[in-house]
Amino acid sequence: MKIAIIGAGAMGSRFGYMLQHSGNDVFLVDTWKEHVDTINKNGLLVEENSKLNSIKIPAFLPEEVVEIPELIILFTKSMGLKPMLKSINKIIGKNTQVLCLLNGLGHSETISEFVDIKNIFMGVTLWTSELIGPGHVKLTGSGNLEIQNLDPTMGVTAKKICQTLNDANLNAIYSKNVVLSIWKKACINGALNSTCTILDCNIEEFGQLKNSKKIITKIIQEFSQIASKYNIPLNIDEIVKNVEQTYDPNEAGEHFPSMHQDLIQNHRLTEIDYINGYISKKGKEFDIPTPYNNLLTILVHSKEELLIK
Amino acid sequence: MKIAIIGAGAMGSRFGYMLQHSGNDVFLVDTWKEHVDTINKNGLLVEENSKLNSIKIPAFLPEEVVEIPELIILFTKSMGLKPMLKSINKIIGKNTQVLCLLNGLGHSETISEFVDIKNIFMGVTLWTSELIGPGHVKLTGSGNLEIQNLDPTMGVTAKKICQTLNDANLNAIYSKNVVLSIWKKACINGALNSTCTILDCNIEEFGQLKNSKKIITKIIQEFSQIASKYNIPLNIDEIVKNVEQTYDPNEAGEHFPSMHQDLIQNHRLTEIDYINGYISKKGKEFDIPTPYNNLLTILVHSKEELLIK
Numbered sequence: 367m368k369i370a371i372i373g374a375g376a377m378g379s380r381f382g383y384m385l386q387h388s389g390n391d392v393f394l395v396d397t398w399k400e401h402v403d404t405i406n407k408n409g410l411l412v413e414e415n416s417k418l419n420s421i422k423i424p425a426f427l428p429e430e431v432v433e434i435p436e437l438i439i440l441f442t443k444s445m446g447l448k449p450m451l452k453s454i455n456k457i458i459g460k461n462t463q464v465l466c467l468l469n470g471l472g473h474s475e476t477i478s479e480f481v482d483i484k485n486i487f488m489g490v491t492l493w494t495s496e497l498i499g500p501g502h503v504k505l506t507g508s509g510n511l512e513i514q515n516l517d518p519t520m521g522v523t524a525k526k527i528c529q530t531l532n533d534a535n536l537n538a539i540y541s542k543n544v545v546l547s548i549w550k551k552a553c554i555n556g557a558l559n560s561t562c563t564i565l566d567c568n569i570e571e572f573g574q575l576k577n578s579k580k581i582i583t584k585i586i587q588e589f590s591q592i593a594s595k596y597n598i599p600l601n602i603d604e605i606v607k608n609v610e611q612t613y614d615p616n617e618a619g620e621h622f623p624s625m626h627q628d629l630i631q632n633h634r635l636t637e638i639d640y641i642n643g644y645i646s647k648k649g650k651e652f653d654i655p656t657p658y659n660n661l662l663t664i665l666v667h668s669k670e671e672l673l674i675k
Numbered sequence: 676m677k678i679a680i681i682g683a684g685a686m687g688s689r690f691g692y693m694l695q696h697s698g699n700d701v702f703l704v705d706t707w708k709e710h711v712d713t714i715n716k717n718g719l720l721v722e723e724n725s726k727l728n729s730i731k732i733p734a735f736l737p738e739e740v741v742e743i744p745e746l747i748i749l750f751t752k753s754m755g756l757k758p759m760l761k762s763i764n765k766i767i768g769k770n771t772q773v774l775c776l777l778n779g780l781g782h783s784e785t786i787s788e789f790v791d792i793k794n795i796f797m798g799v800t801l802w803t804s805e806l807i808g809p810g811h812v813k814l815t816g817s818g819n820l821e822i823q824n825l826d827p828t829m830g831v832t833a834k835k836i837c838q839t840l841n842d843a844n845l846n847a848i849y850s851k852n853v854v855l856s857i858w859k860k861a862c863i864n865g866a867l868n869s870t871c872t873i874l875d876c877n878i879e880e881f882g883q884l885k886n887s888k889k890i891i892t893k894i895i896q897e898f899s900q901i902a903s904k905y906n907i908p909l910n911i912d913e914i915v916k917n918v919e920q921t922y923d924p925n926e927a928g929e930h931f932p933s934m935h936q937d938l939i940q941n942h943r944l945t946e947i948d949y950i951n952g953y954i955s956k957k958g959k960e961f962d963i964p965t966p967y968n969n970l971l972t973i974l975v976h977s978k979e980e981l982l983i984k
Contacts (some may be wrong), residue, residue: 564873565977575972575980584970657966661893664886666872671884672876 367530370395370457372450373442374405374425376495377467379503381536383412383421388534393433395454397446402427404501409429413500428453437463437527440477444470444640451480465513465527467491469624470640471494471552474516484520487527489513490547493536510537514544541631549598550605553589556641557582557609559625560662564669566630568622573613581658582609585642588656592648629666633673638666676839679704679744679766681759682751683714683734685804686776688812690748690845692721692730697843702742703734704763706755709738713810713969720811737762746772746836749786753779753949760789774822774836776800778933779949780861783825793829798822798837802845819846823853858907859914862898865950866891867920868934869971873978875939877931882922890967891918894951897965901957938975942982947975 367390370383374394386392394410396402402425409420421512428450434457447468451458458464458481465487466473477486493509511531515524524540531538541547561581562572569580572578583606590600612618625641639647643663649656676699680691683703685984695701703719705711711734718729737759743766751759756777760767767773767790774796775782786795802818824833834848840847850856870890871881881887892915899909921927934950937943946957952972958965 564974565981567981571981575977577977581970581973581977584966638851655964655966657893657964658970661890661967661970664890666884668874668884672874672880 367391368395368433368435369437369439369530369571370431370433370454371616372438372440373446374401375441375443375489376497376503377493378439378441379410379412379497380493380495380505381534382423382503383410383443383466383503384536386421386423386535390530390534392423392432393435394423395428395431395450396425397428397450398500399427400532401425401500404500408501411498413498413502413504431457433457436461437465440464440466440468442468442474444468444473444637445473445635447473448476448479451477455480455583461485463487463523463527465489467511468640469555469651470550470637471644472640480614484515484517486516487513487520487524488516488544488548489538490544490551508537510539511546512539512541512544514541530583545596546598546600549589549593549600550608552641552644553586553600553605554609554612555623555625556589556645557585558570558604558612560622560638560642560666561585561638562623563629563636564662564665565624568620568626570613570615570619573610573619578613579610582606584658585662588645588649588654588659591654592645592652592656595648595652595654599609608660625666629669629673635670635674636666642666676746677742677744678702678746678839679740679742679749679763681747681749681763682755683710683751684750685806685812686800686802687748687750688719688721688806688816689802689804690750690776690843691732692719692812692814693843693845694839695730695732699839699843700943701732702740702744703732704737704740704759705734706737706759706773707809708736710734710809720807722807722811722813731841733765740766740933742766743768744771746774746839749773749775749777749782751777753777753782753946754944756782757785757788760786763885764789770794772796772832772836774798775947776798776820777783778860779946780857780953781949787825793824793826795825796822796829797825797853797857798847799853799860817846819848821848821850823850851952854905855909858902858909859917860900861910861950861953862895862914863921864932865898865954865968866894866914867921868932868945869947869951869975870894871932872934872938872945873971873974875935877929877935879922879928882919882924882928887922888915888919891915893967894971897954897958897963897968901954901961901965904912904957904961904963935974938978938982944983945975945977947972951975 371378374396405425491511496504528538642659645659680687683705714734732886800820805813951968954968955972
C-alpha cells in the first residue's frame with residue numbers, strides 16, 4: 367500500500383518505519399528541511415533496544431510531493447495541520463484515505479475542509495517515540511491505537527486500515543467510539559500539559575501537590591461540560607483516576623509533558639489552542655463558563671510570548 | 676512618644692528611623708535574630724542618597740520586649756501578623772494605639788482579636804524601601820500614607836497619629852475611607868503579584884503581554900464583587916488604569932513585584948492568602964464564583980510547594 371506520513375516527527379517517523387518494514391511503500395513529508403535532507407542523505411536512523419539502524423525511506427518537503435498515496439497518516443503538530451493540508455492538497459486524491467492521529471481537539475473540522483468526509487478516519491494512539499535530532503528517532507516502549515471512520519458507512523474501510531496497521535505490529539483496534547477516546551486523551555493532556563508547563567514541574571511532582579486533584583477536577587469538569595454539548599459523556603471521576611495513574615514514576619511520573627518540552631525546554635509554540643484553548647473557545651461559543659481553561663490558556667500563551675522572541 | 680515598630684523589615688526600619696529622627700522614643704521588634712543582633716551591635720545602617728549612616732536604635736526579638744509603648748506600628752508580613760500579636764501581647768497596653776500598615780486584606784479582623792477596636796487604626800502606604808541585608812536598609816524614593824480610625828469615635832486620635840507621622844516627614848493624611856484605599860491597593864497587588872510570579876516576569880513585561888488587560892480585568896472584577904459585599908464600591912475601569920500605569924518603566928515597570936522577590940528569587944512563602952487568596956476564601960463564604968483568584972492562589976501555593984523544600 368502506498369502510504370504518506372505527513373508530519374515525520376518522533377511519532378510519524380516511528381509509524382513510517384514500522385509500516386515500511388511490513389512491506390508498504392511509504393514516504394515521509396515534513397516541513398523541517400534539515401530533517402528531510404538528513405533522512406535522504408543518511409537514511410532514517412532508528413534506535414531500538416540500544417541498536418541503531420539506518421533505514422532508507424524517501425522524505426520530502428510539503429512543496430515537493432507529487433505522488434497521490436492510498437493512505438495518508440497525519441502526524442503534524444496541531445497548529446501545523448491546516449497549513450500542511452494546504453501545502454499537500456494536490457496529493458489528496460479522490461480515493462485517498464486520511465487517518466488523523468494528532469493530539470488535541472477540533473482536527474476533524476479542519477480536515478473536512480480538504481477531504482471528503484467519507485475518506486476521513488480519526489484515531490488516537492498511546493504509542494510513544496522520541497526524536498533525538500534531525501533524521502534520528504528513538505523507539506520507546508510499546509503502544510496501541512484506536513481508529514474509526516467519521517462517515518458511518520465507511521466501517522469496512524476503517525477495519526482494512528486497522529489490518530494494514532496491525533500487519534506492522536502497531537496494535538490497532540477498530541473503535542466504535544473513537545471520539546470518546548480522543549476526548550478522554552485530550553482531558554488527560556488538558557489536566558497535565560498546561561499545569562506542568564506553568565508550574566515547571568514533571569508529572570510526579572505535579573501529582574504530589576496538595577491541590578493537584580482540585581485543579582485537574584476543575585479542568586476536567588469544564589471539558590465534560592463542553593463534551594456534553596457534542597453528546598459525548600465523559601465520566602469525570604474515571605478520568606481524574608486516569609490522570610492520577612500517570613503520576614506513578616513507573617508510568618509517566620518522571621516525564622515532563624510534551625508541552626513543557628516544547629515551551630519550557632525548547633522555547634517552541636505549544637498546542638494549547640487544541641487542548642485547553644479548544645475548551646475555552648467552545649465555552650465562549652456555547653456560553654458555558656470555562657474559567658480554569660481560559661486562564662490556563664492565557665497563561666500558556668503569555669509564557670510563549672515571554673520565552674519565544 | 677514611645678513607639679514600637681513591630682516587624683522591622685525594609686519598611687519598618689525606614690519608619691522606625693524616620694520617627695526616631697524626629698524625636699520619638701522608638702524601638703524595633705523583629706523575629707529575624709541576625710537582623711536584631713546586627714542592629715544592636717552596629718546600629719541600623721541607613722543608606723540614603725548614597726550616604727551610609729549608622730543609627731543607634733534598640734531592637735528586640737518578640738519574646739524579649741517588656742515596655743508598653745503608646746503607639747505600635749505593625750509592619751510584619753501578613754502571615755506573620757497573628758503569631759507576632761500573640762508574642763507581643765504583653766506590651767499591648769489598655770491605651771496603646773495600634774496602627775496597621777500591612778499589605779493585603781483581612782488584617783483588622785486578626786488585630787481585633789488582640790486589641791480593643793477603639794485602639795485600632797488602619798493605614799495604607801506608598802512609601803518604599805529595601806532591606807539590603809541584616810541591619811542594613813536602603814531608603815528609596817518618596818511616599819505618603821493614609822490612616823483612619825476603625826472606631827468612628829476615634830477620629831481625633833487618628834489625626835494626632837497623623838501629626839506624629841508628619842513631624843517625621845512621612846506625609847500622612849487622615850483618610851475618610853481608608854478601607855477603600857486598602858482595597859484599591861490590594862487590587863493592584865492582586866493583579867500584578869500572582870501573575871508576575873507565576874509567569875516569572877517583571878511588571879513591564881507583564882504589561883506588554885497581549886492578554887494582560889484581560890487577566891487583570893477578570894481578577895479585579897472578582898475583587899469588586901467581594902468588596903461590594905462589604906459595601907466598598909470599587910471602580911473596575913479606574914483600578915485597571917491604575918494597574919496599567921505601573922507598567923511604565925518610569926513607574927514600577929522595571930521591578931518584580933514583592934511576591935516574585937519572595938518566592939521566585941528567595942524561595943520564601945508568599946502573602947497570597949491575604950491578596951488573591953482572601954478573595955478566593957470570601958468567594959466561598961459568600962457563594963460568589965471567583966475562579967481566576969482561586970486558580971491563581973492554587974498555582975502560587977503549588978509553586979511554593981515546588982520551590983520551598
